[in-house]
Structure formats: structure tokens, C-alpha cells
Amino acid sequence: MNIAEIGKPTRFGPDWPGQRCGATTRSGTPCKKAALKGRARCRNHGGCATGPRTEAGRARIAAAQLKHGRLTKEKREEAKRRAEIGREIRAELRDIEGLALARGWLRPGWRQWFGEET
Ligand SMILES: [Zn+2]
Numbered sequence: 519m520n521i522a523e524i525g526k527p528t529r530f531g532p533d534w535p536g537q538r539c540g541a542t543t544r545s546g547t548p549c550k551k552a553a554l555k556g557r558a559r560c561r562n563h564g565g566c567a568t569g570p571r572t573e574a575g576r577a578r579i580a581a582a583q584l585k586h587g588r589l590t591k592e593k594r595e596e597a598k599r600r601a602e603i604g605r606e607i608r609a610e611l612r613d614i615e616g617l618a619l620a621r622g623w624l625r626p627g628w629r630q631w632f633g634e635e636t
Pocket residue numbers: 539540541549550551559560561562563
């Protein structure tokens with residue numbers, strides 16, 4: 519047997535435990551080639567690609583990846599800020615309620631007037 523042929527039948531056979539490329543081929547099936555070391559794709563399917571290099575390229579890819587923008591850093595900061603405002607308002611209302619109860623402007627159990635529990 520030629521030395522290059524040794525082990526070939528089992529090297530990348532169906533039971534090979536390594537990382538497969540898995541990219542969708544032109545025939546629609548997953549690519550069965552081994553992925554490049556430390557990468558998820560074979561050399562035919564972008565395994566050598568290093569991503570966008572220029573600032574314009576990076577911006578273009580980011581825009582292409584953006585689906586709806588609800589979870590961008592800015593939106594999440596905005597949601598946190600709003601939640602904090604809500605907490606401040608509720609704390610203020612608790613303080614006012616406590617003061618009103620202490621001064622007798624509200625009777626304990628006043629929420630029952632509005633059909634609420636407690
Ligand atoms: Zn591939």
C-alpha cells in the first residue's frame with residue numbers, strides 16, 4: 519500500500535469525531551470536509567476568512583447582522599434607565615403612602631376601596 523493511502527478509508531469516514539465544515543453546499547447538503555484547525559469551516563467555505571478589516575467593512579457587516587435593533591447597547595441602556603426611573607417613582611410613592619398613613623390622611627387597608635387585595 520502506498521504510504522499516502524494508509525488510514526485513508528477511516529481518516530475522515532462517517533465515524534470521524536472531528537469538527538466538520540457543515541456549510542450548505544450548492545447541492546443543499548452540509549459540507550462533509552474537515553474544518554480548518556481552530557475554525558468552523560473548511561478552506562472552500564470561508565475557513566481562511568479573517569472578517570472585515572476596514573472600518574467601513576465592519577460597519578457594513580454590523581448593519582447586515584442587525585435584525586431589529588431592540589437589543590443594541592443603546593436600547594438596553596435606555597431600558598435600564600427607564601426601569602431605574604420606575605423604581606424611583608415607586609419608592610417615592612411608598613414614602614408618600616407611609617407618610618399619609620402616619621399622619622392619618624389614609625387609613626390602613628385603603629387599597630380595598632379600589633377593589634385590591636391587602
Ligand atoms: Zn466546507
